[in-house]
Amino acid sequence: MNILTGNDLKTGEVVWWDGQNWSLSVHDAVDVGDMGEQILAAEEAARRVNVPYALVASRTEEGVRPAHIKDRVRALGPTVRRDLAVPTASKTGWDWVI
Amino acid sequence: MYQYDQYDQAMVDARVEEFRDQAQRRLDGKLTEDQFKPLRLMNGLYLQLHAYMLRVAIPYGTLNSRQMTALGDIADKYDRGYGHFTTRQNLQYNWIKLEDAADILADLSKVEMHAIQTSGNCIRNISSDHFAGAAHDELIDPRPYAELLRQWSSFHPEFTYLPRKFKIAVIAAETDRAAMRLHDIGIQIVKNDAGEIGASFYVGGGMGRTPMIAPQIREFVPLDQLVTYAEACLRVYNRYGRRDNKYKARIKILVHEMGAEEYTRQVEEEFAHLLEQGVEPPLAELERIKPFFADPAFEDGPKSVDRSDPDFALWVDRNTVRHKHDSYVSAVISLKPVGGIPGDATGDQMRLMAKLAKQYSFDELRVMHTQNIVLPHVKIADLHALWTELEAADLGAPNLDTIEDIIACPGLDYCALANARSIPLAQRISENFAKNGRTEELGQLKLKISGCINACGHHHAGHIGILGVDKKGTENYQLSLGGSEAEDVSLAKITGPGFDEDGVIKAVETVTDVYLEAREDGERFLDTYRRIGMTPFKEALYD
Numbered sequence A: 001m002n003i004l005t006g007n008d009l010k011t012g013e014v015v016w017w018d019g020q021n022w023s024l025s026v027h028d029a030v031d032v033g034d035m036g037e038q039i040l041a042a043e044e045a046a047r048r049v050n051v052p053y054a055l056v057a058s059r060t061e062e063g064v065r066p067a068h069i070k071d072r073v074r075a076l077g078p079t080v081r082r083d084l085a086v087p088t089a090s091k092t093g094w095d096w097v098i
Numbered sequence B: 001m002y003q004y005d006q007y008d009q010a011m012v013d014a015r016v017e018e019f020r021d022q023a024q025r026r027l028d029g030k031l032t033e034d035q036f037k038p039l040r041l042m043n044g045l046y047l048q049l050h051a052y053m054l055r056v057a058i059p060y061g062t063l064n065s066r067q068m069t070a071l072g073d074i075a076d077k078y079d080r081g082y083g084h085f086t087t088r089q090n091l092q093y094n095w096i097k098l099e100d101a102a103d104i105l106a107d108l109s110k111v112e113m114h115a116i117q118t119s120g121n122c123i124r125n126i127s128s129d130h131f132a133g134a135a136h137d138e139l140i141d142p143r144p145y146a147e148l149l150r151q152w153s154s155f156h157p158e159f160t161y162l163p164r165k166f167k168i169a170v171i172a173a174e175t176d177r178a179a180m181r182l183h184d185i186g187i188q189i190v191k192n193d194a195g196e197i198g199a200s201f202y203v204g205g206g207m208g209r210t211p212m213i214a215p216q217i218r219e220f221v222p223l224d225q226l227v228t229y230a231e232a233c234l235r236v237y238n239r240y241g242r243r244d245n246k247y248k249a250r251i252k253i254l255v256h257e258m259g260a261e262e263y264t265r266q267v268e269e270e271f272a273h274l275l276e277q278g279v280e281p282p283l284a285e286l287e288r289i290k291p292f293f294a295d296p297a298f299e300d301g302p303k304s305v306d307r308s309d310p311d312f313a314l315w316v317d318r319n320t321v322r323h324k325h326d327s328y329v330s331a332v333i334s335l336k337p338v339g340g341i342p343g344d345a346t347g348d349q350m351r352l353m354a355k356l357a358k359q360y361s362f363d364e365l366r367v368m369h370t371q372n373i374v375l376p377h378v379k380i381a382d383l384h385a386l387w388t389e390l391e392a393a394d395l396g397a398p399n400l401d402t403i404e405d406i407i408a409c410p411g412l413d414y415c416a417l418a419n420a421r422s423i424p425l426a427q428r429i430s431e432n433f434a435k436n437g438r439t440e441e442l443g444q445l446k447l448k449i450s451g452c453i454n455a456c457g458h459h460h461a462g463h464i465g466i467l468g469v470d471k472k473g474t475e476n477y478q479l480s481l482g483g484s485e486a487e488d489v490s491l492a493k494i495t496g497p498g499f500d501e502d503g504v505i506k507a508v509e510t511v512t513d514v515y516l517e518a519r520e521d522g523e524r525f526l527d528t529y530r531r532i533g534m535t536p537f538k539e540a541l542y543d
């Protein structure tokens, strides 16, 4: 599946496109098919997100899993500061990242 | 230490207000990210993997306790309770909100700090010897010269858009504690045969994807021509540096491609021309700066400690360094607890270090490029009291310059450019050696880890270096041996094919085994490597 991510303009937090809005949980991410570019342009122009981009992910039993390790680190937070994890970490556990 | 005059303060305050307006215009949608990005970068605000990141300049790594306290307060108030000290003696916050950025800069300005020129293709924070003013082996304190260069390079209109970033280090001892020859310009303050003090210039060093050791291009520049000579070096670079290719834009490539001789010839020509124009600041300015760095009022006292507590004795042996006054030492506070994150300190730890500096070190602290903190002037008589407080705050690790004193860049845990994580390797390696008890036996062993070819973790200069690479979407690590950033500077060589995480941790153990087996009396790891060469290490790793 193709999903969208970016950072919140004000807070800088990592966010994921859930079809209507930007969510803090990667597991809310929806498949945008080939609409990615269009949604990104509109959302960026509306300042609802900063520096967004499209990426490939897969839907697994544990939820949505980005294909690249960098995006999985973005989804959960630094692997070395598990105390600061994005709340979805409890769902997936850290093995999910690596 | 240096105190802002009214011009310094007015410039920094004006910049804060300018940025406040820029950030507001971005939040209001009057600026696009493309328009805003260069403006935020000029104020040290990056967008990283998880959030905005703010890099704060710490000129030549020197801080007073008020400043360190403010850094700790900012960590708690605006970030998640910690900050990261870097190899360029700066501090980075990882979780900054754009909404707060201008307020943070205002808080910094109140203690004479800022984030200006910590990004972009300009002259960056000038680094120096972390024992400056305290070292027993220095000719003079290099910091007044670093400060003069800081003033010259701040907002220098001609050098705001260089071909690429530009880093300068200034030292004044034969022992190089600032990786001087791995900088774009390395300056060593020296004495000539006539007994006059001047500066040796080394130009075109650097790490990154094409590491180079800077050649000396001038043995002696009189001190009253120092800035003019630096200006000439920059001018030639600004004119001929490769603006067409980001990867070839650093001055090291220019000096390499043009040849040191031809580059020097052009610098000398430009220098002669600039001398006629009189661009050198008046000596009075240097004389104004110098008293800020005058020695504090040292007092005579005991010259040795009570060694009955072995833990304390070990810390004294490992983490304190000879001072120019024999009743004092420089004490190193390790930010490398076993299994910890190299260079991270909590807000509480920063405030505690500030308090201890005030109490025991004439109000002064230094950031080391190895991501530790120095209290430069501690009375030997106060060491036990100091150590007791450090121990209680998890700041008393006795591991300076050992295999546990690892430099690691943020890597894939924080950095958008990374291929692999660096910090977990540092954590596991320090745990390993703490557990197997070999840290002491191995003696001086500098291990440095970068998460990608940009080499922020100085892996090229590690006795043992580790570089994270991407192997078909998984983390992989290249091992290298034989680097040094000290006065015996050299670049490390790659051992061979890379390893996965477990593999590279095992490989580090293997190379230390080879060393212990082969070493002769008094040899450090690096000395043994230089004597026996790569082959025995390769055989042990790959056969």
Ligand code: HEM
Pocket: B048, B085, B086, B087, B088, B092, B164, B165, B167, B205, B206, B207, B208, B209, B250, B408, B409, B410, B414, B415, B416, B417, B454, B455, B456, B457, B458
């Ligand atoms: C996480 C944000 C960071 C980013 C995006 C970043 C980016 C870069 C890049 C692109 C280079 C290569 C530049 C070139 O050769 O032209 C570089 C070099 C370097 N960076 Fe970083 N860096 C980051 C963090 C750090 C940290 C935390 C440190 C200190 C621990 C650091 C210290 C250095 C040093 C020492 C060099 C190499 C020296 C040189 O050749 O100039 N950087 N960085």
Ligand code: SF4
Pocket: B409, B410, B411, B412, B415, B416, B417, B418, B419, B450, B451, B452, B453, B454, B455, B456, B457
């Ligand atoms: S070396 Fe690479 S991974 Fe590490 S901080 Fe620098 S740019 Fe990031």
